[in-house]
Amino acid sequence: MKKCVITVVGKDTVGIIAKVCNYLADTQINILDISQTIVSGYFNMMMIVDFAAATKEFGTVDEELEELGKSIGVVIKCQREEIFDMMHRI
Numbered sequence: 001m002k003k004c005v006i007t008v009v010g011k012d013t014v015g016i017i018a019k020v021c022n023y024l025a026d027t028q029i030n031i032l033d034i035s036q037t038i039v040s041g042y043f044n045m046m047m048i049v050d051f052a053a054a055t056k057e058f059g060t061v062d063e064e065l066e067e068l069g070k071s072i073g074v075v076i077k078c079q080r081e082e083i084f085d086m087m088h089r090i
Contacts (some may be wrong), residue, residue: 002051003032004058006065010074012043019072020065027061029054043054043074044071048081 017036024031026086029049036045054061062078069076 004029004051005079005081006045006048006049007077008036008043008045008047008069008074010043010069010072012041013073016072016074017045019068020047020076023065023068024049028055029061036057043071076082 004019008016010016021031026045029051030053031047031049033048034045034078034087035047036043038044051058051061056064058078065078
């Protein structure tokens with residue numbers, strides 16, 4: 001299993017979760033865990049996904065998610081689990 005962490009942050013609008021999840025499904029990326037909150041009109045979502053069966057390379061998915069985020073007015077970041085863990089060590 002190749003896990004990645006995807007974060008989505010921005011002003012809340014209709015369809016953010018649907019558009020991100022549809023992209024992941026179309027790319028054969030399985031969502032393992034998902035958490036989302038809305039605070040004062042701002043949307044925040046964190047997903048742990050399994051990248052093992054993905055039909056595209058990590059770099060391509062990262063770029064396409066960034067572009068998807070721009071098109072819906074949010075910032076989407078995708079990081080490999082091991083990089084995320086190293087960046088968030090105390």
